[in-house]
Amino acid sequence: MNPLDKLPTPVRWMALTAAGITVLAVVQWITDTDKLTDAATSGAMLRWAVPIMLAGLGGLFAERAGVVNIGLEGMMILGMWFGAWGTINYGPWAGLLIGIIGGALGALVHALATVTFGVDHIISGVAILIAAPAVTRFLSLEIFDGYDGGSITQSPGLDSAGKFTFPILAGGSLFGWDSPDFLGWLVDKDWPLIGEIADVAHGITTSVSIFTIIAYSMVPLSAWVLWRTRFGLRLRIAGEHPQAGESQGINIYAYKYAGVILSGALAGFGGAFIATPELGGIYQEGSTNNQGFIGLAALIIGNWRPAGVMAGALLFAYPRALGFKDLDGDSSHALLLISGAALYVISVLSYRKQKFTDMILAAVIGSASLIWFFNSEIVDKWFISILPFIIVLLVLTFFSQRLRMPAADGQTYRKGET
Amino acid sequence: MTDTATPPASTADADIAAAKRRERYMSLAAPLGAFLFSVVASAIVLVISGSNPFEALSDMMGHASKLETQVSMLNRATPLYISGVAAAIGFKMNLFNIGVEGQYRMAAIFAAYVGGAVALPAPLHIALILLVAMTVGAGWAGLAGVMYTHRGVNEVIGTIMLNGIALGIIAWLVRRWQAGGDIAVVGIGTEPIDDSGILPNLTWLPEMIRDLKGARELTGVLILAIIVGIAYHVLLNRTVFGYNLRASGGNPLAARAGGVPPRRMALTAMFMSGGIAGLVGISEIMAKGRYNPNFVGGLGFNGIGIALLGRNHPAGIAVGALLWAFLDASSDILQTSGAAPKEIIDIMRGVILLTVVIGYEVVRRIQVKEEAARAAARLAEASE
Numbered sequence: 001m002n003p004l005d006k007l008p009t010p011v012r013w014m015a016l017t018a019a020g021i022t023v024l025a026v027v028q029w030i031t032d033t034d035k036l037t038d039a040a041t042s043g044a045m046l047r048w049a050v051p052i053m054l055a056g057l058g059g060l061f062a063e064r065a066g067v068v069n070i071g072l073e074g075m076m077i078l079g080m081w082f083g084a085w086g087t088i089n090y091g092p093w094a095g096l097l098i099g100i101i102g103g104a105l106g107a108l109v110h111a112l113a114t115v116t117f118g119v120d121h122i123i124s125g126v127a128i129l130i131a132a133p134a135v136t137r138f139l140s141l142e143i144f145d146g147y148d149g150g151s152i153t154q155s156p157g158l159d160s161a162g163k164f165t166f167p168i169l170a171g172g173s174l175f176g177w178d179s180p181d182f183l184g185w186l187v188d189k190d191w192p193l194i195g196e197i198a199d200v201a202h203g204i205t206t207s208v209s210i211f212t213i214i215a216y217s218m219v220p221l222s223a224w225v226l227w228r229t230r231f232g233l234r235l236r237i238a239g240e241h242p243q244a245g246e247s248q249g250i251n252i253y254a255y256k257y258a259g260v261i262l263s264g265a266l267a268g269f270g271g272a273f274i275a276t277p278e279l280g281g282i283y284q285e286g287s288t289n290n291q292g293f294i295g296l297a298a299l300i301i302g303n304w305r306p307a308g309v310m311a312g313a314l315l316f317a318y319p320r321a322l323g324f325k326d327l328d329g330d331s332s333h334a335l336l337l338i339s340g341a342a343l344y345v346i347s348v349l350s351y352r353k354q355k356f357t358d359m360i361l362a363a364v365i366g367s368a369s370l371i372w373f374f375n376s377e378i379v380d381k382w383f384i385s386i387l388p389f390i391i392v393l394l395v396l397t398f399f400s401q402r403l404r405m406p407a408a409d410g411q412t413y414r415k416g417e418t
Numbered sequence: 419m420t421d422t423a424t425p426p427a428s429t430a431d432a433d434i435a436a437a438k439r440r441e442r443y444m445s446l447a448a449p450l451g452a453f454l455f456s457v458v459a460s461a462i463v464l465v466i467s468g469s470n471p472f473e474a475l476s477d478m479m480g481h482a483s484k485l486e487t488q489v490s491m492l493n494r495a496t497p498l499y500i501s502g503v504a505a506a507i508g509f510k511m512n513l514f515n516i517g518v519e520g521q522y523r524m525a526a527i528f529a530a531y532v533g534g535a536v537a538l539p540a541p542l543h544i545a546l547i548l549l550v551a552m553t554v555g556a557g558w559a560g561l562a563g564v565m566y567t568h569r570g571v572n573e574v575i576g577t578i579m580l581n582g583i584a585l586g587i588i589a590w591l592v593r594r595w596q597a598g599g600d601i602a603v604v605g606i607g608t609e610p611i612d613d614s615g616i617l618p619n620l621t622w623l624p625e626m627i628r629d630l631k632g633a634r635e636l637t638g639v640l641i642l643a644i645i646v647g648i649a650y651h652v653l654l655n656r657t658v659f660g661y662n663l664r665a666s667g668g669n670p671l672a673a674r675a676g677g678v679p680p681r682r683m684a685l686t687a688m689f690m691s692g693g694i695a696g697l698v699g700i701s702e703i704m705a706k707g708r709y710n711p712n713f714v715g716g717l718g719f720n721g722i723g724i725a726l727l728g729r730n731h732p733a734g735i736a737v738g739a740l741l742w743a744f745l746d747a748s749s750d751i752l753q754t755s756g757a758a759p760k761e762i763i764d765i766m767r768g769v770i771l772l773t774v775v776i777g778y779e780v781v782r783r784i785q786v787k788e789e790a791a792r793a794a795a796r797l798a799e800a801s802e
Contacts, residue, residue: 070516070574109772117776118783122514122574126722127775131768138761142467152761290585293578300575386586389579396571 013307018197025196027334035322035331039187042203044321045314047278050215051076051288053313054270055295056302057222058103058263060309063299064226065259066239067114068410070125071106073292074132075264076271079103081136083272084155084283085143092159096211096272103268104261106132111260115253118412137285144283155283158275166205209278216310218266223306235259239406242413252413267292297392303403316388323384333379335387340369346398358398365394437792441785448777449727453741456769463765464758474758481751482744489624489636495736495743496643497701497714501721502739503650504695506730508573510654511687512667517562517577518695519718520584525555526699527588527608530709531595534609543615548642548700555696556689558584563688567681573688581718592711607710617642617704639701646694651732663687695721723771729778742767 028036035041055072062069069075083099090098106128113124137152144150149157183205186198226232237245238255245252270291275283294316301315302308322332343366350358396403461471481487501518508515515521529551538546562576597609617638624636654660665673666683674680698721702714724742728734749763 068574070578113772113776117779119775119779122516123726123775124772126516126719126726127768127771130719130723130771131765134761134764134768138463138759138765141759141761290582293582296575297579380590382586382590385589386583389582389586392579393565393571393576393583396575397565397569400570 013311021197021200022193023338025193027338028196028331031331031334031337033331033334036334039199039203039206041318041321042200043206043208044203044324045317046204046208047212047317048321048324049310049313049317050212050273051270051279051291052295052298052316053310054215054218054266054273055292056298056309056313057218057306058266058270059296059299060222060263060304060306061226061235061259061266062107062263063304063409064239064406065235065256066242066406066408066411066413067111067256067260067263068121068125069107069110069260069263070122070293070296071110071128071132072263072267072295073288073290074125074128075103075106075110075267076274076288076292077132077136078106079268079271080275080283080288081139081271082268084158084275085139086272087158087275088147088156092211092276095158096269096276099272099275100265100268103271104265107261107264107267110264111257114412115256115260118414120412121410133285140283140285153285155275157282158277160209160277163207163209165207209276211273211276212278215269215273218269219306219310226306231255231258236406238413239408242408246415253415256413267295270295294388297388300403300405301392301395304405315391319384319387323381332384333373333376335384336369336373336376336379340366340373342366343369343394350398362398433792437788444781444785445729445778448781449774452770452774452777455773456766459769460762460766464762467759469758471758474752474762477751477755477757478748482747485624485627486631486634487747487751489621489630489634491740491743491747492640493635493637493701493705493743494746495739496637496639497698497717498720498724498742499643499736499739500646500694500700501698501717502724502728502735503646503732504691504698505718505722505725506728506735507650507663507687507691507694509725509730510667511663511684512670513566513684513687513691514574515559515562515577515688515691515695516574516722517559517580517584517718518691518698518721519715520577520581521555521558521692521695522698522718523588523713523715524558524584525551525696526703526713527591527595527709528554529696529700530608530611530703531591533611533615533703534597534708537612538614540614543612544617547611547615547703548697551696551700552693553696555698556693559692559695560685560689563685563692566688567685592709597708605711607706607708607713610707611703616707617700635705637701637704639697639704642697642700646697647732647736650694654732659686720767723767726771726778727774741770 024036055076058072058075059069079099079102082102083095085095086098087095089095109131110124110128113119113127114121140150140155141152144155145152147156183198183202187195187202189195224232226236234245234250235255235258237248237250238252238259242252245255271288274280274287274291280287295309295313298309298312298316300312302310302312319332319335322335343362347359347362347366350356350362457475461475464471464474482491501522504518504521505515529547532550533543533547536543536546558580559577562571562573562580565571565576566573592607595608597606619638620636620640621630621634624630652660654664662673662678662683665676666678666680670680673683695718698717699709699713703709720742724735724738727738727741728736745763745767749760752758752760752763
């Protein structure tokens with residue numbers, strides 16, 4: 001048993017976060033770079049994690065109800081288009097809502113095909129992946145092409161809903177009072193380790209957009225809905241053992257519909273967020289950039305739990321955020337050292353569990369990573385872009401026994417059939 | 419259900435024959451119905467957006483009746499067909515190879531690079547390019563296969579992640595392997611392949627009818643696609659391996675009890691699917707003579723759609739690929755004639771796909787129900 005498992009959940013998460021930042025600080029010190037724990041990096045990570053996290057939470061609701069949704073990317077595209085359209089015509093708040101509705105409409109098609117007609121979930125998902133970009137392209141031609149500054153592939157620029165700096169922690173104003181900037185003061189002190197932690201925290205509390213705050217509030221909200229309400233219990237029954245739920249008189253179809261539509265709504269939120277000035281600032285074709293799939297990845301390594309999805313999204317967003325700030329690529333280069341070291345740890349753990357194939361595999365990949373680290377000065381952007389996918393495959397390869405997906409996930413359910 | 423009239427015993431055989439005929443009509447009804455539905459749905463969209471659907475349809479039909487258009491349809495259908503077969507091999511084993519997209523692009527860049535780097539006599543040169551493409555495709559798919567069989571990593575997730583990795587690696591390789599080795603210049607692509615590595619075209623075939631306008635050519639890869647189709651058919655229906663494959667895909671438990679090793683079947687199917695996927699990019703390489711940064715994408719996902727449309731049947735996939743190619747060609751004419759926005763074609767494709775999968779599922783359900791009713795009737799008859 002892992003000693004960490006005995007700690008209460010919030011303490012465990014805090015310990016893991018602190019450990020993560022410590023590793024970054026140490027690596028930063030060893031490799032003599034400065035961007036790994038920079039406030040700008042953590043701020044960018046916070047923003048870039050939002051679409052991934054929302055897509056992951058979307059996948060969570062669908063898969064907890066037993067429906068696999070690989071069409072998340074398509075629903076994000078719909079959300080991004082409708083969000084941009086709504087923002088241009090009715091302002092950022094209505095735009096967000098319209099984007100959410102757009103994603104939910106895509107999900108409705110998926111629910112109709114998989115729940116009502118019993119089509120295989122993957123097949124329906126692929127159909128949505130093909131159809132969604134076609135729909136938005138047509139709509140762009142019909143609508144954005146006629147706008148000033150718009151074209152068939154992009155919309156005009158969008159307005160922001162506003163930003164928020166946390167008072168006291170990061171010096172935001174509180175009812176007109178300019179509160180002290182506590183974390184900024186800590187950063188200036190530059191104490192070892194505490195300085196780095198404060199810098200990361202400063203980045204995620206300074207001028208955060210209101211949409212970002214709403215997005216992160218979806219994590220505890222999802223956890224509460226799924227594990228603390230009757231609705232959530234029934235939704236999870238639909239994904240674990242629908243026949244058992246049916247025998248209790250629960251309308252499984254209705255809960256599956258609810259799960260899938262919520263899934264599309266969250267993915268639509270994620271898509272709309274990409275179009276806000278926080279990330280893109282316009283609707284642009286292709287700028288969802290596989291984040292729906294990365295969200296699916298966050299769902300898996302997050303073990304089908306909201307906090308896990310968030311942790312996964314932040315983990316995947318980190319190299320990307322670093323890549324944006326780290327133009328010469330020497331800080332990203334340090335990630336090779338971290339991944340090499342992590343794989344050696346896995347190798348040792350596997351040895352202790354007598355899993356020798358795992359041990360050799362992890363040692364080989366870890367050595368490759370280290371050899372690359374020592375034989376290069378910088379690392380290319382392409383490595384950063386594929387890192388999330390590599391992490392997922394590694395996690396699935398080495399830790400798949402620790403992951404547990406809903407028991408009836410992906411299975412077609414028909415009322416009255418076993 | 420048992421209240422249906424019991425047929426007399428003497429007509430039982432005729433009854434089965436009639437049921438089989440009905441079954442065949444019904445499985446045709448699904449794709450035809452889906453196509454009609456999508457035409458009607460697209461027409462409604464066109465009317466709402468202010469275009470004349472009849473004008474658009476007549477433009478499309480008029481365009482498709484030209485020999486030049488038919489040649490370009492065959493050119494477009496060729497890679498789509500190969501991609502459809504690649505997906506279908508997986509489907510037959512109940513494996514979703516979502517990764518055809520990554521596999522064919524990975525295979526294409528390696529094949530183009532090797533093809534551009536060597537000088538060999540024609541047949542060997544072409545064979546080498548094809549071999550590299552198939553090996554890389556099979557290897558990339560095999561990676562997902564090994565993770566599936568040895569680590570239980572779901573093949574859908576595995577291939578999706580490998581797609582993402584492939585695109586990243588290709589973005590890097592295409593600069594690294596750029597012709598002339600100058601990384602500062604972008605967008606050239608790999609070293610061009612000598613003429614000895616290019617499959618001869620089949621332009622003489624349509625030119626037996628009449629000369630083609632413009633510099634239009636019929637791709638030689640069409641032959642390869644036909645070979646792939648025949649090989650797929652023979653493999654599936656005339657070999658022990660094909661039988662085992664269908665058995666494992668249809669009922670893995672029964673197949674296992676019958677001595678078919680499920681792990682090895684899954685792995686082999688994945689390798690084969692990837693090997694065929696490796697050939698998808700060949701027609702583009704042969705046409706351009708290199709891999710360049712705007713290499714055609716999306717053939718993998720469309721191949722999955724086409725395999726679904728054609729129910730994994732070699733002829734059905736061909737019909738699906740030609741339909742897709744027809745829609746592609748129509749999109750060109752709509753752009754030039756201006757009768758309707760060409761994006762309507764993509765919407766039609768999405769609608770066809772969604773309605774056809776729903777249609778197949780509904781037909782399957784009705785068939786299962788009828789089968790049960792027939793069996794019940796037969797049972798009642800026997801017990802009398």
